[in-house]
Amino acid sequence: MLHFLNTFLHYIYRDIRPPAKRKRGGLNAQAALSWKTEKDTDEAPPKIEFCPARPPGVQLISADTHTPLELFKLFFTEDTVGTLCQNTNKQAAGRAAKGCKYKWTDVGVNEFYKYIGLIFYMAMVKLDDIKDYWQQNCIFSVEFPAKVMTRDRYRTISWNVHLSDPDEDRVNDKKRGTPEHDPLFQVKPLMDIIRTASQALYHPRRNLAVDNRLVATKAKTGKYMKATPTKLGFKLFVLADSSNGYTVDFAVYTEKENFHKRLSYDSVMSVMNLSYLGPGYHVYMDDFYTSPKLFRDLHAQNFAACGTFREKRKDCPRNADNALIGRSGRGSFRWIRDGPLVFVQWMDTQVVSVCSTIHAAFTGDTVQRRVKPRHGARVPETFPCPSPVTEYNRYMGGVVDLSNQLIQYNTAQHKTMEWYRKLFLHFLDIAATNAYILHKELTSLRQQETMTHKAFMEELTAQLCCVSHTAKQPISDHVPVPANISKVASRRTCILCRMDKGKTQTTPWKCKECGVSLCVTLKRNCFEEWHKRH
Known part of the structure; x- marks a missing residue:
């Protein structure tokens, strides 16, 4: 009897049950449980007007000509290098007072530029060990480094190079374990200068990309990173211009800033500066950063975003009806619209998941893939592709490779046990790469021939060391x-x-x-x- 009554009440009240609660991220029950197909139409959210704070591009007079050294000195000015020399000399004096037994004379600005030039030379000419650049009477000998400075002088500068005031370092070290302690104090002075110069000299175009960059180190201060070969290194969050790979801004990961709690969210917000950029920018990112909360907050600040997403990420749709399955044909896709956000899943060789506040789900884009029929060679075939996927590959896939390649080709990184020196070397890479991109932009505006990255670095190295690498040595009769x-x-x-x-x-x-x-x-x-x- 009781069972019959419960069944009767169920049929009576089934149509007057309370409304379903909103699912994670604001998706209502119906939308969360059903993906729409290719046959359904979608409208893109209203476009945010693009109003950059400055005209995009190089913030220099295009008619002026600049040598590689002059462009590099826009990031490493003589005043900046002079401060580095003061801190380096103070560090050497402190170590000498503690009993370090090596010969030291104060380093000056011109000599420090030559020291940087040798760092770039070693990036261009790879040898196994620093001492190999000064070995003599050998078929593998290289003559140039010994003409710039002695091996012992280069090594002593390397041992003592310091970016901050050593006296202030000791004050900061006493605060270790307290909220006032700054774990990046030793690199902050130079890091802030490079960031400020990068933003002052160039204003990015509309499409930006956020990516992370790893600087490996064996120093104990480094943060544990699974992706680095040494299992130890520093993670940098980089904002780059998608059109050329220019590093607009960057931040170094530290636990002090609570990045470990909301790492993916805070890292993006830390480099998206509305007052500097202006509204209407499009920022692309990978699934490490993408979340509905981040995209909504960026949209509230007049930034649009697009990025791959993880289904297990909070507020992202999952376990929905009509979703793609392993048997779904190549080119099939599903989508869900939730306000300004559209979630798209597209079947390529595997499922690709993209979220966007910029695009409509599908506008007729196609891609070509080489497929293999049952018999015969592979043949090209055209498949429909959702707009967010197409634009993500265009603005994110290429820029990550471009930016990282420019940094990694001829990188100044080499072995050192001082953690802050690893970041110093990476700052040199950023400055040299950004200087090269400025050169490309300026020569393009003047419709002149652009140097290759390798030729630019060779000329920069020669000018830092006060020599000419193109001058031929006269033939001598003194033999x-x-x-x-x-x-x-x-x-x-x-x-x-x-x-x-x-x-x-x-x-x-x-x-x-x-x-x-x-x-x-x-x-x-x-x-x-x-x-x-x-």
Whole structure:
């Protein structure tokens, strides 16, 4: 009887049950449980007017010509390098007071630029160890570094290079374990200068990309990163212009800023500056960052966004009816609209999930894929593709590779045990790469030929070291020749051995141009020493 009553009441009240609660992220019950298909039409949200704070592009006079060194010095100014020299000299003096036994003389601005030039040279010419750049009397020897500075001088500058005031470092170290402690204090001065210069010299175009960049280090201060070979490194969140890979802004991950609680959200918000950029920008990102909350908050600040998403991320639709399955044909897609957000799933070789506040679900875009029929070779075939997927591949897929390639090609990174020096080297990479992109933009405006990245770095290295890498060395007649060209061997007294040591040392060699007899042996090269003096 009781069972019959419950069944009767169920049929009576089934149509007057309370309304379903809104699902995660604001999706109502009906929308959350049913994906729409290709046959359903969708409308894009109202476009946000693009009003950049400055005219996009290089913020320099396009008619002016700039050498690679002049562009690089816009990021590493002489005042900035002068401050680095002061901090480096103070650090060396402090270590000498503690008993470090190496020869030290204060480094100046010009010498520090040469030191940076050698760092870039080593990025262009790869050898296994720093000391290999100064080895002599070997078929693998390179002559250039020894002409700029000695090996010991380069190493002592490397040991002592310091970005912040050592006295202020000690004050900050005393705050360790308190909220006032700044874990990035030793790199903040230079990092802020590079960030400010990057934003002042260039204003990005409409489409931006957010990505992370890893700087590996073995230092204990580094943050644990699974993707790095050393399992230790620093994660940088980078905002780049999708059109050319220019690094507009970046932030270094620190636990102090509570990034570990809302890492994906805060990292994007930290580099999206409305007052600097202006409204109407489109920002693209991968599934590490994408969340409905982030996209709604960006939309509230007049930024539109697009990115791949993870189904398990909070507020994203999942377990919905009519979803794609493994048997869905290639090119099939489903979508759900929730206010300004559209969630799209598209079947390629596997399911691709994209969320956007910019696009409609589908506007007729297609892609070509090479497919293999049952018999025969692969043939191209056209498949429909949702607009968010097409635009994501256009503005995110290419820029990540472009930006990272420009940074990684000829990177200044090499082994060092000081964590802050690893970031210093990465700041050099950012400055040099941004300087090259400025060069490309300026030469394009003047309709002039643009140097390749490799040629730009070679010229920058030469100018930092105060040499010309294009100048050919004149052919000299000062070469050793036999003292007597007759069949009878002849030995004469070496003039340098007699002058310096008062010894009578015979040699079969003389200078072709000078006619002076000089020793040329493995242990004694009077020929070279004589021509250095004369």
